[in-house]
Amino acid sequence: GAVVSQHPSWVICKSGTSVKIECRSLDFQATTMFWYRQFPKQSLMLMATSNEGSKATYEQGVEKDKFLINHASLTLSTLTVTSAHPEDSSFYICSARDLTPGQGGAQHFGDGTRLSIL
Amino acid sequence: KQEVTQIPAALSVPEGENLVLNCSFTDSAIYNLQWFRQDPGKGLTSLLLIQSSQREQTSGRLNASLDKSSGRSTLYIAASQPGDSATYLCAVMNTNAGKSTFGDGTTLTVKP
Numbered sequence: 001g002a003v004v005s006q007h008p009s010w011v012i013c014k015s016g017t018s019v020k021i022e023c024r025s026l027d028f029q030a031t032t033m034f035w036y037r038q039f040p041k042q043s044l045m046l047m048a049t050s051n052e053g054s055k056a057t058y059e060q061g062v063e064k065d066k067f068l069i070n071h072a073s074l075t076l077s078t079l080t081v082t083s084a085h086p087e088d089s090s091f092y093i094c095s096a097r098d099l100t101p102g103q104g105g106a107q108h109f110g111d112g113t114r115l116s117i118l
Numbered sequence: 119k120q121e122v123t124q125i126p127a128a129l130s131v132p133e134g135e136n137l138v139l140n141c142s143f144t145d146s147a148i149y150n151l152q153w154f155r156q157d158p159g160k161g162l163t164s165l166l167l168i169q170s171s172q173r174e175q176t177s178g179r180l181n182a183s184l185d186k187s188s189g190r191s192t193l194y195i196a197a198s199q200p201g202d203s204a205t206y207l208c209a210v211m212n213t214n215a216g217k218s219t220f221g222d223g224t225t226l227t228v229k230p
Binding site: 004006034042043044046049091093095104105106107108109110111112114 | 160167169222
């Protein structure tokens, strides 16, 4: 089945550090990827839609300059949390939509990144 | 704006029981509906995808149905096992390549 790889799985760093998270579709091309944030015992909160070759579309209330998204190829999107602070600590998950004919636009998720800012 | 509701929020059953999880949505003009499971601290695993033109999909002990006119989908799990314990989420996509709207999930516990 379709696989989405997300790295790193766990990051601990000091306040003020910028952290980059990668999301790769391994066996299909993904023109559209999504970045979510999940708080404990809550559902997913969509942060932004990442579009290959163009600017990301951010959800209301998400700071564009804080959460930089780059989707430079059909298989890779990156999320950079700039100047991270403790309130940015969370579980970040990416997904990619498989638009290959016959796949029905199924969405596939990475395993998530646990970000802890000290 | 699409709204997705999942009932119940939590469910506990003894091993071997058949069970049904419910998902309802407000806008019936959907492209597809997808069921996922999430284990604690993990990403989401896709279980079943139902296209708007389909009524149901089956995979092993899982069967998902879709009734667009009533805005409902169900996930049926047969002969539940402790390994089925997880949070189950449904997601509705309204347009091709568009974003999905997720329900809050149903946390299932299957007791040995």
